[in-house]
Amino acid sequence: MPIYEYKCNNCGEDFSLIQSITRLSSDLKCPNCNSADIKKTISAFSCLFSGSSAKKTSDLSYSPSS
Numbered sequence: 001m002p003i004y005e006y007k008c009n010n011c012g013e014d015f016s017l018i019q020s021i022t023r024l025s026s027d028l029k030c031p032n033c034n035s036a037d038i039k040k041t042i043s044a045f046s047c048l049f050s051g052s053s054a055k056k057t058s059d060l061s062y063s064p065s066s
């Protein structure tokens with residue numbers, strides 16, 4: 001099961017979560033402040049997620065659709 005690293009945009013907390021394929025991104029919250037305003041910081045893709053071409057990462061990609 002893959003483990004993803006996240007960073008909270010609200011309080012700056014870094015944390016890791018085990019994310020199953022059935023778990024929706026909307027369920028993810030910061031364990032420190034319970035904010036849903038988080039982003040993936042998994043190292044191999046950090047440069048891609050910071051840009052506008054996240055979809056290039058295929059199954060690991062997550063594009064906020066808010």
Ligand SMILES: [Zn+2]
Binds near residue numbers: 008011012013031033
């Ligand atoms: Zn937080």
